[in-house]
Amino acid sequence: MPSLIKAACLQSIFRIFIMLGEHLFYKEITMASAHIEHKLSLLPDLPGSYQMKDINGKIIYVGKAKNLKNRVRSYFKSSHDGKVAAMVSQVADFDFIVTSTDKEAFLLEITLIQKYQPYYNIKLKKGTGYPYIKITHERDPKIEITGTIRKDGGYYFGPYPNVYAAQETMHFIQKVYPLRRCNGYQGRPWLGIITWVSVWVPASGLFRKRIHGPN
Known part of the structure; x- marks a missing residue:
């Protein structure tokens, strides 16, 4: 009991x-x-x-x-x-x-x-890669969006949350500093007169690097 x-x-x-x-x-x-x-x-x-x-x-x-x-x-x-x-x-x-x-x-x-x-x-974004903006290390620097970082001497910004964010930032940079966007050597020196590029990219902070100087 x-x-x-x-x-x-x-x-x-x-x-x-x-x-x-x-x-x-x-x-x-x-x-x-x-x-x-x-x-x-x-x-x-x-x-x-x-x-x-x-x-x-x-x-x-x-x-x-x-x-x-x-x-x-x-x-x-x-x-x-x-x-x-x-x-x-x-x-x-x-x-x-x-x-x-x-x-x-x-x-x-x-x-x-x-x-x-x-x-x-x-963590829950579709896909596994995130886009970066890349400025190539060439005589005529090229700006592009890539999903892979390589040890090729290029300058990478990011990662960005999506491709749209990377494209909008790249378009802004292109308006201020018209870097090359097509492939291949241009056959003549790049016409840009930029000696120093100083760009504030939200994803990366302040970037200042000499990418092209006078011949």
Whole structure:
């Protein structure tokens, strides 16, 4: 009889712990939801970058948006599946940085991804390689996008989170410093008069290197 009473008491205790655990879990989720709701109410209708954080405050995803309010709210107000659903389930908080233009938001996104290497930006990307911008070590320097770093004397910038990011940065560099983009020797000295190239690339910091001088 005492053993039956003991077993019944233990069962009751276990039930209490289970009930408390469920209550505490529900309370934690409710508090997190209330916190998210408050942060969502602060979002502006402006471009910028947002950073999703897990329960430990670690940044797990970085994104950009033309309209921060609409973009960030869509994560919590719409249904998702796959990787997005997995990411949202881990979000306990988020921060955002407002920018003046979409272009600034894009560059900021690249910079933050390179700095924090968020799990859902890097680890779950399709494919295994990440693009780099390469300036070849030739008489007529060429600029191109590549997925492989080789010991060929070239100058590599990156990695970038995706090809689009690398292309946008390369186009910007090309506008400022028109490096060669076609293959083969040009048959005459490169017409560019650049002696020193000083380019700030978000993914790599400041790069300053002499790539072509006067003959």
